[in-house]
Amino acid sequence: MTDLAHGDPGHPADTAVVAVDIGGTTIKGAAFDDRGALLDRLTVPTFGVESSAVESLAALVGRLEGAIAGGGRRLAGIGVASPGLVDPVHGRVSFAANLGWSDLPLVDILTERFGVPVALEHDGRAAARAERAARIAAGRDGDEFVFVPIGTGISAAIVTGGVVVQGATGGAGEFGHVQVVPDGELCTCGQRGCIEVYASASAIVRRYRAQGGTSTGLTREITxxxxxxxxxxxxxxxxxxxxATGITGLAALLDPTAIVIGGGLGEAGERLLVPLRARVAEHLGWRVPPLIEQSLVGPGAGLEGAALLLGPVARGSRAPGSTLVSPPASVPSPPKEFS
Ligand SMILES: [Zn+2]
Structure with a gap:
């Protein structure tokens, strides 16, 4: 597992930390006390009344800080999980198409606004930290797996040798922008035929409507x-x-024990996993395919992983490999719609 990118707040007893998971549709936030217990949580639209995703994020953190203060605690740190190309070392989001962010110094912005240490990580990689902890706690392999969260976007966090792969520029894991259909449909990244254009929760709705689908058009109903x-x-x-085409490539390159499907669409469970296993096995007829499993942590993995970025809580009070907050209490209630 990678080291903390920023700060080591130490968390005295009258403090709390805020964890945030930024998505293309909503921003989820939660406050945890110094021992990792959930104090409060809040979800806001990414593009709501505020003028930008950054302002929505800052407003959410501000509201949670207010709730913490109301309980007699002060804010000690902020852990942020962001989509896109994320450079945790320099605290920047290099590019996030769904948020309209380009070379955004997010850590500096939040540090200046709130005056506390801020840790930033890619959402998929943050979620993989939570998933890894849950897998180890459940007696499953936590050293060689790929975590694939599917929501508004799709990414992949590669865990090998027990370490979450960052890449040379912090940009590892943009699985959603692997091209699987030459000259396919246009993606927000500028390429054509990306996995995300066909398989993200929002792409499924968009394509269903474009092809004349007649249900009310929620991803869950379509599936x-x-x-x-x-x-x-x-x-x-x-x-x-x-x-399946993308996962086949991952399996051939990395030889993982398991491909773990998370995010909102991961909640489709066997409805997704059964046909996916069959298609991947078809492609990988020449070798044993990896296990394809549903996330143990669920859609709250990004948020839980963001809290784990503020590691002293976990290191100070929990056994190595255990989750910061015991699920399911920490995991936000299941979404009515995949997101
Ligand atoms: Zn793309």
Missing amino acids: EAVDDDPVAARVWDAAVGAL
Whole structure:
């Protein structure tokens, strides 16, 4: 596991930390006390009444800081999980298409605003830290796996030798922007045919509507309608196919024990995993395919991983490998819609 990027607050007993998981649709936040117990949580739209995603984020942290202060504690640190190309060492988000961010010094912005240490990590890699802790606690392999959270976007956190791979510029894991359909549909990144264009929760809704789908069009409804609705079946098949092609590449390159599917779409469970396993096994006929499993932590993994970035709580009060906050209490309630 990688080291803390910023600061080591130490967390005296009258303090609390805020963890934030930024998504393309919502920003999830939670406050934890000095022993890692959940104090409060809050979800806001990424693009709500505030003028930008940065302002939405700052407003959310400010509201949680207010709640902490109301409980007689002071803010000791902020852990942030962000999508996009994230450089945790320099505290910058180099690029996040869904947020409109380019070379954003997010750590400096939040440090200046709140005056406390701020730790930043890629959302997928932060979630992988939480997933790794949960896998080890459950007696599963936590050293060689790839965590693939699927929500508004798709990424992959590669864990090898027990370490979350960062890449030379902090940009490892942009699995959603691996091209699987030559000359396919246009992606927000500028390429065509990226996995994300076919298999993200939002892509499934967008493609279903574009192809004349008639249900109300929530991702969950579409995935549940594949037996009766030919448009849903077609869109779902393309999503599974894009993921299977990408996962086949990951398996061939990395030889992981498991591919762990998380994020909102991971909650589809066996409806996704059964066809995905079959397609990957088809591609990998020449070798034993990796296990393809549902996330143990669930959609709250990014948030829990963001809290783990503020490591002294976990190091000080928990056994190595245990989760900071015992699930399921720490995990935000399951979304009504995949996001
Ligand atoms: Zn792309």
